[in-house]
Amino acid sequence: MTLDVQLRHRFGAFSLDLAFTAPPGVTALFGRSGAGKTTVVNAVAGLMRPDEGQISLNGQMLLNTRAGQFTPPHRRRIGYVFQEPRLFPHLSVKQNLLYGRWFARRRSPAPAADFGRVVELLGIAALLERRPMALSGGEKSRVALGRAILSAPQMLLMDEPLAALDEERKAGILPYLARLRDEFSLPILYVSHSATELAQLATTVVLIGAGRVIASGPTAEVLTAPATATGFGLSETAALIGVTVEAREADGLTRLRSAAGPLWLPGVEAGPGSVLQLRILARDVMLARSRPEGISALNILPVTVIDLTGAGDEVLVRMRLGGEVLLARITPRSARALQLSPGAPLYAVVKAVSLAP
Numbered sequence: 001m002t003l004d005v006q007l008r009h010r011f012g013a014f015s016l017d018l019a020f021t022a023p024p025g026v027t028a029l030f031g032r033s034g035a036g037k038t039t040v041v042n043a044v045a046g047l048m049r050p051d052e053g054q055i056s057l058n059g060q061m062l063l064n065t066r067a068g069q070f071t072p073p074h075r076r077r078i079g080y081v082f083q084e085p086r087l088f089p090h091l092s093v094k095q096n097l098l099y100g101r102w103f104a105r106r107r108s109p110a111p112a113a114d115f116g117r118v119v120e121l122l123g124i125a126a127l128l129e130r131r132p133m134a135l136s137g138g139e140k141s142r143v144a145l146g147r148a149i150l151s152a153p154q155m156l157l158m159d160e161p162l163a164a165l166d167e168e169r170k171a172g173i174l175p176y177l178a179r180l181r182d183e184f185s186l187p188i189l190y191v192s193h194s195a196t197e198l199a200q201l202a203t204t205v206v207l208i209g210a211g212r213v214i215a216s217g218p219t220a221e222v223l224t225a226p227a228t229a230t231g232f233g234l235s236e237t238a239a240l241i242g243v244t245v246e247a248r249e250a251d252g253l254t255r256l257r258s259a260a261g262p263l264w265l266p267g268v269e270a271g272p273g274s275v276l277q278l279r280i281l282a283r284d285v286m287l288a289r290s291r292p293e294g295i296s297a298l299n300i301l302p303v304t305v306i307d308l309t310g311a312g313d314e315v316l317v318r319m320r321l322g323g324e325v326l327l328a329r330i331t332p333r334s335a336r337a338l339q340l341s342p343g344a345p346l347y348a349v350v351k352a353v354s355l356a357p
């Protein structure tokens, strides 16, 4: 199940000219305001006709301007989740969900996802008899997700589905989205401004700037590509590093094995042998030419400089950590003082780490 998009369109001075493929899993469209994300989403949904383009979903053409073909939105079998969950206020949660399924029966012979399974995955069993008015923002979002999945879509479009929620509620919903991603083999096109969401959810990232694709590919690669990491509004520039859980130690810290050596982290619930991804913000990494001693930081890893890129009054240092890439943001003065250049061996002092589920 794959979405292929190729588009050209002009709105006055703004021109869009891009192509990308969204495999199963979450493909995040990421970019500054005005970059063209919503235009792409609208073209995929069939809400606008681009000047030129081809869009196919699982090999089935939805748009081919050369052949004069345009499948109208209601025949595209796409489920939507918007910023504001648009639930029917006069229907109960259950009726809202069943509406999705009724809609599915009308438009496709394919069986919809199992009602009970979706309710369980989204943790909304206790809400079924309530009206939307009596739900919290996060609960509404979960119901809207359920309704979209139950409409038996061939893909999901999510345009900043969590933007209306506070950080705590967002964090509460991300695991449900991840479960949907893993349970249903659907491409999910996900527009987001948040690097945190992207790191937690996206399997593929398409970075858009001024109507063009700046970078695209697996999330960990795009997040650490120079074009992405420097000066692109990614204040949350971070690397994703794969680790394996080794053991819980007597003081409660868990020892993790990375390609460059051990790391210790509190609050890890996964058992020995589990493979996890760590998200390490560039601003949480300090650099040293020799292994620092007598400091409180536990996590110090040997790395090698790949390259340095100037980003305003900061320098972004990309470093090889085993087979992966670690990032650090430092001042130009520190870069000079450390005499950094490609190939230089260094120690990265990691001040904080979070788990990317």
Ligand SMILES: Nc1ncnc2c1ncn2[C@@H]1O[C@H](COP(=O)(O)OP(=O)(O)OP(=O)(O)O)[C@@H](O)[C@H]1O
Binding pocket: 011, 012, 014, 031, 032, 033, 034, 035, 036, 037, 038, 039, 040
């Ligand atoms: N109907 C329209 N007519 C003219 N210009 C438009 C139209 N729709 C979008 N544009 C312009 O196209 C560009 C891309 O807009 P788009 O909404 O796709 O960006 P975006 O990346 O989704 O931005 P945001 O993150 O702010 O939602 C902008 O410069 C916008 O002003």
